[in-house]
Amino acid sequence: MPNIFTKHPHEVDETYLEHLATAGGFGLRMTLGGIACMIHAVLPFLFVNTASRTMCALHKKMNKRVDKVNWERHPII
Template identity: 45%
Template sequence: MLGKLFLDHPADVGESYGEHMRHASGYGFAMIGGGIACLVHALVPALFKTRGSETIARLNQKLVRSRGAKRDATIEMRTGGWVI
């Protein structure tokens, strides 16, 4: 039961529990910051004009790069492309 709650998903994405916590927390704090900027922008439109969309684009690029690198490493490992 504890493994299903805490370990299965991180393992599915190729991370330890600690690595997953660090990455997910980073995304979460970035989203909170972007969200607060959007709320301030809603009140004062001259402020934080692009912060929300920039945050979304930056996090998306980071996630796409991370998944691509892990996918490539997994494929390379499975096909015997690594030489030690």
């Protein structure tokens, strides 16, 4: 029986801990970028470019990761 904790990390050529760090880092940056965006919605003079810079940086990082795996088999949704 496959281990549900390691199946996907192995599919993307990572250990469980590597995947934990990578996915956790992405999630944290997305959360912080989202909070900055919500603050910007109320106070438009704050965090003017933070959310878009965060998205661009994460997109660039994700595209580098895609090269490591078969994109069609493991789409990022």
